[in-house]
Amino acid sequence: MPAIPVTVLTGFLGAGKTSFLNRLLADPALADTAVVINEFGAVGLDHLLVETAGEGVALLAAGCLCCTIRGELIDTLEDLGARRDAGTLPPFRRVVIETSGLADPAPILQTLAVHPGLAARYALDGVVTLVDAVNGEATLDGHAESVRQAAVADRLVLTKADLAEAGTVDRLRRRLARLNPAAPVLDVREAAAGDVLGLGADLARWLGGDGHRHDHAHDHHAHDEGRHDAHHHGHDVDRHDDRIRSFSLASAAAVPPGRLETFLGLLAARHGPDLLRFKALVKLADDPERPVVLHAVQHVLHPPLRLERWPGEERTSRLVFIVRDIPPADIEALFAALLGEPRLDAPDFAALADNPLALR
Numbered sequence: 001m002p003a004i005p006v007t008v009l010t011g012f013l014g015a016g017k018t019s020f021l022n023r024l025l026a027d028p029a030l031a032d033t034a035v036v037i038n039e040f041g042a043v044g045l046d047h048l049l050v051e052t053a054g055e056g057v058a059l060l061a062a063g064c065l066c067c068t069i070r071g072e073l074i075d076t077l078e079d080l081g082a083r084r085d086a087g088t089l090p091p092f093r094r095v096v097i098e099t100s101g102l103a104d105p106a107p108i109l110q111t112l113a114v115h116p117g118l119a120a121r122y123a124l125d126g127v128v129t130l131v132d133a134v135n136g137e138a139t140l141d142g143h144a145e146s147v148r149q150a151a152v153a154d155r156l157v158l159t160k161a162d163l164a165e166a167g168t169v170d171r172l173r174r175r176l177a178r179l180n181p182a183a184p185v186l187d188v189r190e191a192a193a194g195d196v197l198g199l200g201a202d203l204a205r206w207l208g209g210d211g212h213r214h215d216h217a218h219d220h221h222a223h224d225e226g227r228h229d230a231h232h233h234g235h236d237v238d239r240h241d242d243r244i245r246s247f248s249l250a251s252a253a254a255v256p257p258g259r260l261e262t263f264l265g266l267l268a269a270r271h272g273p274d275l276l277r278f279k280a281l282v283k284l285a286d287d288p289e290r291p292v293v294l295h296a297v298q299h300v301l302h303p304p305l306r307l308e309r310w311p312g313e314e315r316t317s318r319l320v321f322i323v324r325d326i327p328p329a330d331i332e333a334l335f336a337a338l339l340g341e342p343r344l345d346a347p348d349f350a351a352l353a354d355n356p357l358a359l360r
Protein backbone atom coordinates (compact mmCIF):
# COMPACT_ATOMS: atom_id res chain seq x y z
CA MET A 1 0.00 0.00 0.00
CA PRO A 2 1.39 3.44 -0.81
CA ALA A 3 2.16 5.50 2.27
CA ILE A 4 -0.40 8.09 3.28
CA PRO A 5 1.10 11.58 2.97
CA VAL A 6 1.17 13.66 6.13
CA THR A 7 1.39 17.43 6.07
CA VAL A 8 2.49 19.17 9.25
CA LEU A 9 0.94 22.61 9.47
CA THR A 10 2.67 24.75 12.04
CA GLY A 11 3.26 28.38 12.97
CA PHE A 12 3.31 30.41 16.15
CA LEU A 13 0.23 31.11 18.25
CA GLY A 14 -2.44 32.84 16.21
CA ALA A 15 -0.44 32.84 12.97
CA GLY A 16 -3.54 31.71 11.06
CA LYS A 17 -3.19 27.91 10.93
CA THR A 18 -6.86 27.08 11.46
CA SER A 19 -7.99 29.75 8.99
CA PHE A 20 -5.63 28.44 6.32
CA LEU A 21 -6.57 24.84 7.06
CA ASN A 22 -10.24 25.70 6.62
CA ARG A 23 -9.47 27.22 3.26
CA LEU A 24 -7.42 24.22 2.18
CA LEU A 25 -10.12 21.79 3.25
CA ALA A 26 -12.59 23.49 0.92
CA ASP A 27 -10.32 22.58 -2.02
CA PRO A 28 -11.23 19.35 -3.83
CA ALA A 29 -7.55 18.35 -3.63
CA LEU A 30 -8.10 17.88 0.10
CA ALA A 31 -11.22 15.77 -0.13
CA ASP A 32 -10.61 12.61 1.92
CA THR A 33 -8.30 14.29 4.39
CA ALA A 34 -8.06 13.29 8.04
CA VAL A 35 -7.19 16.20 10.30
CA VAL A 36 -5.37 15.93 13.61
CA ILE A 37 -5.42 19.02 15.77
CA ASN A 38 -3.16 19.71 18.72
CA GLU A 39 -3.87 22.65 20.96
CA PHE A 40 -1.88 23.90 23.88
CA GLY A 41 -4.14 24.37 26.86
CA ALA A 42 -6.78 22.31 28.50
CA VAL A 43 -9.75 23.49 26.47
CA GLY A 44 -9.66 23.11 22.72
CA LEU A 45 -11.73 25.33 20.48
CA ASP A 46 -10.06 24.81 17.11
CA HIS A 47 -11.80 21.53 16.37
CA LEU A 48 -15.12 23.34 16.72
CA LEU A 49 -13.96 25.96 14.28
CA VAL A 50 -12.73 23.63 11.56
CA GLU A 51 -15.77 23.90 9.38
CA THR A 52 -15.68 20.61 7.59
CA ALA A 53 -15.15 18.80 10.86
CA GLY A 54 -16.49 15.36 10.21
CA GLU A 55 -15.54 11.97 11.48
CA GLY A 56 -11.98 12.37 10.30
CA VAL A 57 -11.05 15.10 12.76
CA ALA A 58 -9.18 14.03 15.84
CA LEU A 59 -8.40 16.40 18.67
CA LEU A 60 -5.35 15.48 20.65
CA ALA A 61 -5.23 15.91 24.38
CA ALA A 62 -3.90 19.18 25.63
CA GLY A 63 -0.20 19.76 25.73
CA CYS A 64 2.66 20.33 23.40
CA LEU A 65 2.78 17.83 20.61
CA CYS A 66 6.54 18.03 20.60
CA CYS A 67 7.00 16.36 23.96
CA THR A 68 4.25 15.80 26.51
CA ILE A 69 1.81 14.18 24.16
CA ARG A 70 3.94 12.62 21.46
CA GLY A 71 2.55 9.23 22.51
CA GLU A 72 -0.91 10.58 21.94
CA LEU A 73 -0.03 11.46 18.36
CA ILE A 74 1.21 7.93 17.78
CA ASP A 75 -1.99 6.47 19.24
CA THR A 76 -4.18 8.83 17.25
CA LEU A 77 -2.50 8.11 13.93
CA GLU A 78 -2.54 4.38 14.60
CA ASP A 79 -6.19 4.56 15.59
CA LEU A 80 -7.11 6.52 12.44
CA GLY A 81 -5.31 3.89 10.38
CA ALA A 82 -7.06 1.01 12.15
CA ARG A 83 -10.47 2.61 11.67
CA ARG A 84 -9.69 3.18 8.02
CA ASP A 85 -8.76 -0.51 7.66
CA ALA A 86 -11.92 -1.59 9.45
CA GLY A 87 -14.05 0.61 7.21
CA THR A 88 -15.41 2.64 10.13
CA LEU A 89 -13.71 5.73 8.70
CA PRO A 90 -13.78 6.71 5.05
CA PRO A 91 -10.52 5.75 3.31
CA PHE A 92 -8.74 9.07 3.82
CA ARG A 93 -5.91 9.71 1.40
CA ARG A 94 -3.99 12.30 3.36
CA VAL A 95 -3.47 13.57 6.89
CA VAL A 96 -2.95 17.14 8.00
CA ILE A 97 -1.61 17.69 11.52
CA GLU A 98 -2.15 21.18 12.88
CA THR A 99 0.36 21.60 15.67
CA SER A 100 -0.09 23.88 18.64
CA GLY A 101 1.49 27.27 18.15
CA LEU A 102 4.18 26.47 20.71
CA ALA A 103 5.25 23.13 19.27
CA ASP A 104 8.73 22.42 17.99
CA PRO A 105 8.04 20.42 14.83
CA ALA A 106 11.35 18.53 14.69
CA PRO A 107 10.50 15.87 17.32
CA ILE A 108 7.15 15.34 15.63
CA LEU A 109 8.90 14.68 12.34
CA GLN A 110 11.24 12.26 14.04
CA THR A 111 8.33 10.41 15.60
CA LEU A 112 6.73 10.01 12.20
CA ALA A 113 9.94 8.72 10.75
CA VAL A 114 11.16 6.33 13.41
CA HIS A 115 8.06 4.81 14.92
CA PRO A 116 7.73 1.45 13.15
CA GLY A 117 3.91 1.40 13.11
CA LEU A 118 3.69 4.92 11.76
CA ALA A 119 6.56 4.70 9.32
CA ALA A 120 4.92 1.67 7.71
CA ARG A 121 1.73 3.52 6.94
CA TYR A 122 2.50 7.24 6.78
CA ALA A 123 5.13 9.39 5.08
CA LEU A 124 5.82 13.03 5.72
CA ASP A 125 4.73 15.09 2.76
CA GLY A 126 6.01 18.39 4.05
CA VAL A 127 6.13 21.01 6.75
CA VAL A 128 4.18 24.17 6.09
CA THR A 129 4.94 27.00 8.49
CA LEU A 130 2.76 30.06 8.75
CA VAL A 131 4.33 33.32 9.84
CA ASP A 132 2.23 36.27 10.90
CA ALA A 133 3.45 39.41 9.10
CA VAL A 134 2.30 41.74 11.88
CA ASN A 135 3.85 39.95 14.86
CA GLY A 136 6.40 37.88 12.97
CA GLU A 137 9.62 39.72 13.77
CA ALA A 138 8.81 40.21 17.44
CA THR A 139 7.81 36.57 17.68
CA LEU A 140 11.06 35.39 16.07
CA ASP A 141 12.97 37.63 18.49
CA GLY A 142 11.12 36.46 21.56
CA HIS A 143 10.23 32.81 20.99
CA ALA A 144 12.71 30.12 20.04
CA GLU A 145 9.83 27.83 19.01
CA SER A 146 8.91 30.19 16.22
CA VAL A 147 12.49 30.17 14.90
CA ARG A 148 12.47 26.37 14.89
CA GLN A 149 9.14 26.27 13.09
CA ALA A 150 10.44 28.56 10.35
CA ALA A 151 13.78 26.75 10.10
CA VAL A 152 12.29 23.33 9.39
CA ALA A 153 9.65 24.46 6.89
CA ASP A 154 9.41 23.18 3.34
CA ARG A 155 7.07 26.08 2.59
CA LEU A 156 6.74 29.32 4.51
CA VAL A 157 3.40 31.05 4.24
CA LEU A 158 3.11 34.70 5.24
CA THR A 159 -0.23 35.60 6.76
CA LYS A 160 -1.74 38.98 7.63
CA ALA A 161 0.35 40.90 5.10
CA ASP A 162 -2.95 42.70 4.52
CA LEU A 163 -2.60 44.18 8.03
CA ALA A 164 1.13 45.00 7.91
CA GLU A 165 3.16 47.81 6.37
CA ALA A 166 4.99 46.91 3.16
CA GLY A 167 8.39 47.67 4.77
CA THR A 168 7.67 45.29 7.65
CA VAL A 169 6.69 42.53 5.24
CA ASP A 170 9.88 43.01 3.19
CA ARG A 171 12.08 42.88 6.30
CA LEU A 172 10.38 39.74 7.50
CA ARG A 173 10.75 38.11 4.09
CA ARG A 174 14.49 38.84 4.12
CA ARG A 175 14.84 37.41 7.60
CA LEU A 176 12.96 34.27 6.67
CA ALA A 177 15.13 33.85 3.59
CA ARG A 178 18.23 33.96 5.82
CA LEU A 179 16.71 31.60 8.33
CA ASN A 180 15.58 29.05 5.79
CA PRO A 181 16.90 29.77 2.30
CA ALA A 182 15.52 26.55 0.85
CA ALA A 183 11.86 27.25 1.57
CA PRO A 184 9.85 29.37 -0.84
CA VAL A 185 7.87 32.12 0.93
CA LEU A 186 4.27 32.41 -0.23
CA ASP A 187 1.64 34.98 0.61
CA VAL A 188 -1.34 33.23 2.14
CA ARG A 189 -3.68 35.17 -0.16
CA GLU A 190 -2.05 33.49 -3.14
CA ALA A 191 -1.25 30.10 -1.62
CA ALA A 192 -3.33 27.29 -3.05
CA ALA A 193 -3.53 23.66 -1.98
CA GLY A 194 -1.17 22.67 -4.80
CA ASP A 195 1.54 24.96 -3.41
CA VAL A 196 1.67 23.29 -0.03
CA LEU A 197 0.79 19.67 -0.77
CA GLY A 198 2.63 16.97 -2.63
CA LEU A 199 6.00 18.21 -1.45
CA GLY A 200 7.21 14.71 -0.69
CA ALA A 201 9.74 15.68 1.92
CA ASP A 202 12.47 13.23 2.62
CA LEU A 203 12.06 12.10 6.19
CA ALA A 204 15.50 10.66 6.52
CA ARG A 205 17.06 14.08 6.73
CA TRP A 206 15.40 14.64 10.07
CA LEU A 207 16.90 11.63 11.67
CA GLY A 208 19.50 12.36 14.26
CA GLY A 209 18.21 15.73 15.40
CA ASP A 210 19.51 18.63 13.37
CA GLY A 211 18.44 18.11 9.80
CA HIS A 212 20.56 19.48 7.00
CA ARG A 213 18.18 22.41 6.84
CA HIS A 214 19.83 23.76 9.92
CA ASP A 215 23.19 23.69 8.21
CA HIS A 216 21.81 26.19 5.76
CA ALA A 217 20.33 28.40 8.39
CA HIS A 218 22.41 31.52 8.75
CA ASP A 219 20.32 33.15 11.41
CA HIS A 220 22.29 32.37 14.54
CA HIS A 221 19.08 32.03 16.48
CA ALA A 222 18.43 28.93 14.46
CA HIS A 223 21.80 27.46 15.36
CA ASP A 224 21.47 28.26 19.01
CA GLU A 225 17.87 27.41 19.32
CA GLY A 226 17.36 24.68 16.78
CA ARG A 227 17.92 21.99 19.34
CA HIS A 228 15.00 20.79 21.32
CA ASP A 229 15.51 21.92 24.84
CA ALA A 230 13.72 19.24 26.78
CA HIS A 231 14.04 20.77 30.19
CA HIS A 232 11.91 23.71 29.13
CA HIS A 233 8.96 21.43 28.75
CA GLY A 234 7.45 20.19 31.96
CA HIS A 235 4.76 17.60 32.04
CA ASP A 236 2.08 19.97 33.17
CA VAL A 237 0.07 20.30 29.98
CA ASP A 238 -0.98 23.83 30.80
CA ARG A 239 2.52 25.12 31.23
CA HIS A 240 5.00 25.50 28.45
CA ASP A 241 7.86 26.84 30.53
CA ASP A 242 8.08 28.83 33.72
CA ARG A 243 6.54 31.87 32.14
CA ILE A 244 4.01 30.69 29.58
CA ARG A 245 0.81 29.08 30.72
CA SER A 246 -2.68 28.44 29.47
CA PHE A 247 -5.96 28.54 31.32
CA SER A 248 -9.59 28.78 30.38
CA LEU A 249 -12.74 30.34 31.77
CA ALA A 250 -16.33 29.40 31.10
CA SER A 251 -19.79 30.63 31.90
CA ALA A 252 -23.32 29.89 30.80
CA ALA A 253 -24.36 33.53 31.29
CA ALA A 254 -24.98 35.75 28.27
CA VAL A 255 -22.87 38.89 28.14
CA PRO A 256 -24.00 42.36 27.00
CA PRO A 257 -22.06 43.18 23.79
CA GLY A 258 -20.91 46.59 25.00
CA ARG A 259 -19.47 45.13 28.14
CA LEU A 260 -17.59 42.55 26.15
CA GLU A 261 -16.05 45.33 24.11
CA THR A 262 -14.85 47.05 27.27
CA PHE A 263 -13.50 43.77 28.59
CA LEU A 264 -11.45 43.29 25.43
CA GLY A 265 -10.20 46.87 25.60
CA LEU A 266 -9.07 46.43 29.20
CA LEU A 267 -7.48 43.09 28.44
CA ALA A 268 -5.41 44.59 25.62
CA ALA A 269 -4.53 47.76 27.53
CA ARG A 270 -3.42 45.95 30.67
CA HIS A 271 -1.76 42.87 29.28
CA GLY A 272 -0.89 43.77 25.67
CA PRO A 273 2.07 41.77 24.41
CA ASP A 274 1.96 39.20 27.21
CA LEU A 275 -1.43 38.06 26.11
CA LEU A 276 0.16 35.70 23.60
CA ARG A 277 -3.11 34.27 22.46
CA PHE A 278 -6.73 34.64 23.37
CA LYS A 279 -9.57 32.84 21.68
CA ALA A 280 -13.13 32.59 22.73
CA LEU A 281 -16.63 31.56 21.90
CA VAL A 282 -18.95 33.97 23.68
CA LYS A 283 -22.69 33.94 24.27
CA LEU A 284 -23.98 37.47 23.75
CA ALA A 285 -27.17 38.80 25.30
CA ASP A 286 -28.48 40.27 22.04
CA ASP A 287 -28.66 36.87 20.34
CA PRO A 288 -27.60 33.98 22.58
CA GLU A 289 -28.11 31.43 19.82
CA ARG A 290 -25.45 33.01 17.63
CA PRO A 291 -22.16 33.01 19.55
CA VAL A 292 -19.29 35.22 18.60
CA VAL A 293 -15.76 33.94 17.95
CA LEU A 294 -12.96 36.19 19.17
CA HIS A 295 -9.27 36.00 18.45
CA ALA A 296 -6.45 38.11 19.79
CA VAL A 297 -2.80 37.56 19.01
CA GLN A 298 -0.47 39.63 21.17
CA HIS A 299 -1.71 43.20 20.70
CA VAL A 300 -3.81 42.45 17.62
CA LEU A 301 -7.52 41.90 18.19
CA HIS A 302 -9.07 40.39 15.09
CA PRO A 303 -12.59 41.36 14.03
CA PRO A 304 -15.16 39.22 15.84
CA LEU A 305 -17.02 36.66 13.80
CA ARG A 306 -20.66 35.87 14.48
CA LEU A 307 -21.56 32.23 13.95
CA GLU A 308 -24.98 31.18 12.70
CA ARG A 309 -25.28 28.64 15.48
CA TRP A 310 -23.31 27.00 18.31
CA PRO A 311 -20.76 24.49 17.09
CA GLY A 312 -21.55 21.39 19.13
CA GLU A 313 -23.99 20.81 21.95
CA GLU A 314 -22.57 23.00 24.65
CA ARG A 315 -23.98 26.52 24.82
CA THR A 316 -21.52 28.09 27.22
CA SER A 317 -19.02 30.83 26.66
CA ARG A 318 -15.49 29.51 26.65
CA LEU A 319 -12.42 31.71 26.80
CA VAL A 320 -8.93 30.31 26.35
CA PHE A 321 -5.85 32.30 27.30
CA ILE A 322 -2.20 31.64 26.63
CA VAL A 323 -0.24 34.19 28.59
CA ARG A 324 3.27 35.05 29.63
CA ASP A 325 3.77 36.23 33.20
CA ILE A 326 0.14 37.18 33.78
CA PRO A 327 -1.38 35.72 36.96
CA PRO A 328 -4.66 33.99 35.98
CA ALA A 329 -6.32 35.69 38.97
CA ASP A 330 -5.96 39.07 37.25
CA ILE A 331 -7.90 37.88 34.24
CA GLU A 332 -10.38 35.94 36.37
CA ALA A 333 -11.27 39.17 38.17
CA LEU A 334 -11.85 40.90 34.86
CA PHE A 335 -13.97 37.98 33.69
CA ALA A 336 -16.08 38.15 36.85
CA ALA A 337 -16.66 41.80 36.08
CA LEU A 338 -17.61 40.96 32.51
CA LEU A 339 -20.24 38.61 33.88
CA GLY A 340 -21.49 41.26 36.25
CA GLU A 341 -20.18 39.41 39.29
CA PRO A 342 -18.14 42.12 40.92
CA ARG A 343 -15.67 41.26 43.60
CA LEU A 344 -15.66 43.91 46.24
CA ASP A 345 -11.92 44.08 46.29
CA ALA A 346 -11.52 44.49 42.55
CA PRO A 347 -11.68 47.77 40.69
CA ASP A 348 -12.62 45.97 37.47
CA PHE A 349 -16.34 46.17 37.85
CA ALA A 350 -16.15 49.90 38.40
CA ALA A 351 -14.08 50.19 35.23
CA LEU A 352 -16.63 48.23 33.28
CA ALA A 353 -19.71 49.76 34.87
CA ASP A 354 -18.43 53.31 34.47
CA ASN A 355 -17.66 52.84 30.84
CA PRO A 356 -20.18 54.67 28.71
CA LEU A 357 -19.97 51.90 26.11
CA ALA A 358 -21.20 49.30 28.53
CA LEU A 359 -24.74 48.08 28.07
CA ARG A 360 -26.22 47.29 31.41
Ligand SMILES: Nc1nc2c(ncn2[C@@H]2O[C@H](COP(=O)(O)OP(=O)(O)OP(=O)(O)O)[C@@H](O)[C@H]2O)c(=O)[nH]1
Nearest residue numbers: 012013014015016017018019101159160163295302
Ligand atom coordinates in the same frame (compact mmCIF):
# COMPACT_ATOMS: atom_id res chain seq x y z
N1 LIG B 1 -6.40 40.03 8.39
C1 LIG B 1 -6.03 38.75 8.45
N2 LIG B 1 -6.43 38.00 9.50
C2 LIG B 1 -6.04 36.71 9.55
C3 LIG B 1 -5.22 36.12 8.52
N3 LIG B 1 -5.00 34.82 8.86
C4 LIG B 1 -5.66 34.60 10.04
N4 LIG B 1 -6.27 35.74 10.44
C5 LIG B 1 -7.03 35.95 11.70
O1 LIG B 1 -6.15 35.67 12.79
C6 LIG B 1 -6.86 35.12 13.89
C7 LIG B 1 -6.18 33.83 14.34
O2 LIG B 1 -6.29 32.89 13.27
P1 LIG B 1 -6.28 31.31 13.52
O3 LIG B 1 -6.46 30.70 12.18
O4 LIG B 1 -7.21 30.92 14.62
O5 LIG B 1 -4.79 31.13 14.05
P2 LIG B 1 -4.10 29.78 14.59
O6 LIG B 1 -2.70 29.83 14.11
O7 LIG B 1 -4.92 28.59 14.22
O8 LIG B 1 -4.16 30.01 16.16
P3 LIG B 1 -3.68 28.96 17.33
O9 LIG B 1 -4.26 27.63 16.98
O10 LIG B 1 -4.28 29.53 18.58
O11 LIG B 1 -2.22 29.01 17.39
C8 LIG B 1 -8.30 34.93 13.42
O12 LIG B 1 -9.06 36.03 13.86
C9 LIG B 1 -8.17 34.95 11.90
O13 LIG B 1 -9.34 35.43 11.27
C10 LIG B 1 -4.80 36.96 7.41
O14 LIG B 1 -4.06 36.55 6.50
N5 LIG B 1 -5.24 38.25 7.45
